[in-house]
Amino acid sequence: MKNLMITGLNENKVNGVVKGLNQLLADLHVYYMNLRGLHWNVQGKGFFQLHAEYEKQYNDTAEKIDSVAERLLQLDSKPENRFSELLKAASLQEENDKVTDTDGMQLILDTLKVLIAQERAIIAAAEEANDEVTIALMDDFLVGQEKAVWMVNAYLA
Numbered sequence: 023m024k025n026l027m028i029t030g031l032n033e034n035k036v037n038g039v040v041k042g043l044n045q046l047l048a049d050l051h052v053y054y055m056n057l058r059g060l061h062w063n064v065q066g067k068g069f070f071q072l073h074a075e076y077e078k079q080y081n082d083t084a085e086k087i088d089s090v091a092e093r094l095l096q097l098d099s100k101p102e103n104r105f106s107e108l109l110k111a112a113s114l115q116e117e118n119d120k121v122t123d124t125d126g127m128q129l130i131l132d133t134l135k136v137l138i139a140q141e142r143a144i145i146a147a148a149e150e151a152n153d154e155v156t157i158a159l160m161d162d163f164l165v166g167q168e169k170a171v172w173m174v175n176a177y178l179a
Contacts, residue, residue, distance in 0.1 A: 025098050031153055033098070038147035039156050040099045046140050047090045047101055048111035053133050054083045056117045060126040068123040079130065079170075086163060093159055124178060131174045134167050141167075 026033050061076035091101035102108055109116070114136060120126045141160040148156040 025096055029096075031097070031151060035151035036097050036153060039144060039151050039153055040094060040097055042140060042144035042147050043090050043094050043097070043156070044099070044102065045111065045113070046137070046144065047087065047094070048108040049114045049133075049137060049140065050083055050087045050090060051105065051108045052112045052114040052116060053137070054080055054087060056114070056120075056129060056133070057083060059118055060120055060129065063118075063121050064123070064126060065121045066123055072123055072126060076126070082166065089159060093156060096155070097153075127174050127178055131171065131178070134171055134174070138164060138167055138171075 026036065057076050057080035061073060061080060064072045064076065091103075094101040102111070114133060117129055120129050141163050145157050145160045148154075148160070
């Protein structure tokens with residue numbers, strides 16, 4: 023039996039949520055790999071601090087990827103796992119040349135702006151679908167990301 027039949031969510035109303043989650047999944051994958059690149063290639067006086075921070079960020083992003091994929095499955099959708107397809111769907115671009123502390127932190131800030139906007143759009147779609155679980159998931163993401171925005175801005179000041 024389909025999950026939506028049991029949970030009482032309307033498939034037509036959930037389509038917008040699924041579309042948004044698929045977009046977010048693609049962009050989170052690109053962000054994850056960009057963070058890996060920052061972690062591996064950071065240089066300069068802030069190396070030790072940033073090397074550890076980038077690792078923390080990519081571990082957090084990996085957990086978000088898993089949560090989004092699992093939510094898609096709960097909504098009777100299949101999450102994409104082929105990186106070639108994720109790259110086609112992603113709005114974020116791959117980065118490989120950010121090695122200074124300010125370049126890396128600015129990339130994080132720019133990416134968070136995109137992700138936060140997507141998550142707010144997913145919340146709006148989930149509200150229309152009466153999908154409280156997706157709303158809660160996105161709210162959880164936003165709590166940490168808004169704090170990260172504040173901390174990155176403080177670092178760049």
